[in-house]
Amino acid sequence: MHKNQQVILHAIPDGLPVAGDFAEQEAMLPALGAGQLLLETQFLSLDPYMRGQMSGRHMSGALAIGEVLRGETVSRVLQSNDDSFQIGDIVRAFTGWQSHAVIDAGAAMPIGFTDLPPSLALGVLGMPGLTAYAALTRLGSPKTGDTLLVSSAAGTVGATVGQIGRILGCRTVGIAGGPDKCFWLTGPAKFNAAIDYKNEAVRDGIKRTCPAKSAPLGGVDIYYDNVGGDILAAAMENMAHGARVILCGLMDQYNSSTVPAGPNPGLIIKARAHVHGMVVYDHEDARPDMIKKISGWIRSGDFIYHEDVTPGLENAPSAFMRLMRGETFGKVIVAVN
C-alpha cells in the first residue's frame, strides 16, 4: 500500500497566503475499483487561480478547510484497471496537491506529445499554452504590424502570448517586474521591448514603447491582461483605434478582499475598442491545434520557455507564496516524485 502525502487548506488566507494557511497530512489510498487508475504524481502545477479557490471566489468552486488543495498534475500510472491505460503511461489529471491518487480512467488525459519534457503538459503545451494560444488567435485578431502589449510577460501565459504574437507578425512589448525578467524578454524570448514596472512608471513605459499613431489615441493595438488594476487602466488609456483587450486574469485582486472598479468605459468608446473576457475552459477544442503549433515552434527553435521547478511536495506552499508575491519566473511546478 502506498502512503499518500497531501497538502490541505488549513486556513483561508487574509491577503497574501502564509505558511500557516497550509498543512501536511498523510492519508491511506483507497483500493482500486473497476475502471480506475492508481497514479503517482510527477509534477504539480501551481497557478494564480488557486488563490481564488482558497477564498471561494473562483468559478471552479470553493475549497473547504481541511480539503486537499486542487491542481493539475502530470502523473505516472502505477496500476490500471482500465484497458486504455498501461502501467508507466504518463497522463495529466486534476489530482491536486498530493503524491498519489486513485481516479476514474475517464478523468485522465494523455499529454499529447512524446518527444518533449512531460512537465510541458502543465505549461506551454498545457493549460497556460492553450490560454495564450486561444486568447490571441480567437479573440486578439492579430495582424502584421500590430503592437501587442502583454502584462505578466515573463509568466508562462504572457511569454507564450508574446512569442506567438511575434511569430504572427506583431511588434511585442512585455511588462514584467525586475531587470532579470525584462532582460530575458528582450533577449532570448525576442520581445521587441520590455517595461520593468518595478523601475519605471507603467504609463511612461507604455508611451515609450507603444508610441501613439494618431492623437488623442495611443499605440496599443492588442493588450493581453493578466493583472487588472492600475496596469490595465494604464494600457486602456493608451489604446489605438480599434484596439482589442483580452482580460484573462486579475492578479491585482486575487489577494484582496474588496472588488475594485475598472477603467472608465469612456476609454473603450474613445478607442472603439473591443474588450473580451477569456476563460480557457471554453477553448478545450483548440488544444490539439495548440500542441501541434507550439511544439513545432519549440522544435524549430522559434519559441522558448522557462520553468520554475521546486522539488518536493512539502515545498509547494512556499513556492505558491512566491508565485503570489510575483517572485517566480516562468511556469511554476513542483517536482513531486
Added chain:
Amino acid sequence: MHKNQQVILHAIPDGLPVAGDFAEQEAMLPALGAGQLLLETQFLSLDPYMRGQMSGRHMSGALAIGEVLRGETVSRVLQSNDDSFQIGDIVRAFTGWQSHAVIDAGAAMPIGFTDLPPSLALGVLGMPGLTAYAALTRLGSPKTGDTLLVSSAAGTVGATVGQIGRILGCRTVGIAGGPDKCFWLTGPAKFNAAIDYKNEAVRDGIKRTCPAKSAPLGGVDIYYDNVGGDILAAAMENMAHGARVILCGLMDQYNSSTVPAGPNPGLIIKARAHVHGMVVYDHEDARPDMIKKISGWIRSGDFIYHEDVTPGLENAPSAFMRLMRGETFGKVIVAVN
C-alpha cells in the same frame, strides 16, 4: 439680406446646463461665394454629445465661449451657387444653432428619402438611426431568442435598437424613466418588457425581466448602453455567457466634472463577454442600408418613432436643459423656421 439668429455658448455649464449658459445674438450673413449655398434651418437636432462639446470633452472638439453651438440640421436651400443643388432642396448639414447658414455645397448632404417627414433625417433615419443600426448589426451579433437589454430605451437610439432587435428575433427589454415611457415601450413600441428606473431598483428590474440562464451568470445576452454609471454596472452584473455589451454613450458623466471608474473587469471575464466601444462616425458607409431598412419598416408599420419638437430657436436652450434632465421623450428637435 437675411438676418441670422444664433444661440451661442455664454458660459461653460457646471453640472446640468442652465439658461445663463446660453445667449442669443443676431449676426449678418456673409455674401454667397462660388460653390456655396444659403440655407434656412428647418429643424435643429439636440443631442447629448453637445454637453461634452460645451465642456471641451467631446472627441469632436471643444466650443469656445461666444461660439455658436454646433449641431446637425435639416435645412432648405434658399440660394445656390452650385449646380448640384436647386432652390428648395432639403439637405442635412452641421450648421448649428442658428436660423440660417452659408456653407460650401460639399458640406450639404441629401437626406436620402422623399416620402417621409424630413425631420426624420435627424432621428430614426439620421445619425441616431445609424448609431442604433450599425451598433446592433455590426457589434451586437443578435441571434434569434437573445435577450436584448437597452438603456435610455425611450430615446431615439434606444428605441431604434430595441425595435431592430425585435425585428431580428430578439426578446427586448427597455430601461426608461417613468411610467409613460415604459407604457410606450411595451405598448406601441412592442418591447417585451420595460424597467422604470424611477420606480424600481435597476438590478431588481434586470433580474425580473432577464432571468438567468445558468448560475452564477445572468440573462442579458446583449446590452446596449447609453448611460454608463450604475445602470451599466447593474447590466454587467447580469450578463449571460458570451454576452455582448455595446458602449455608446455616457449620459451619467456628461454633466460631471470627474471621470468615474467602470465596472470590475472580473465581470467581463466571468461572462466571457465582449464589450465594444461604438462611435457612429466610423459607420457612415452603413447609412444607405440603414435608410433603406428602417424606412421600409416604417412604411410597413413594423417600426414607430416619437419626436419631441420644440418650436422656435429661442427655445432651444430650454429644450436642451430638459434633454439633460432626462425629461424629453423621443428625438429632441427644434423647429426653427
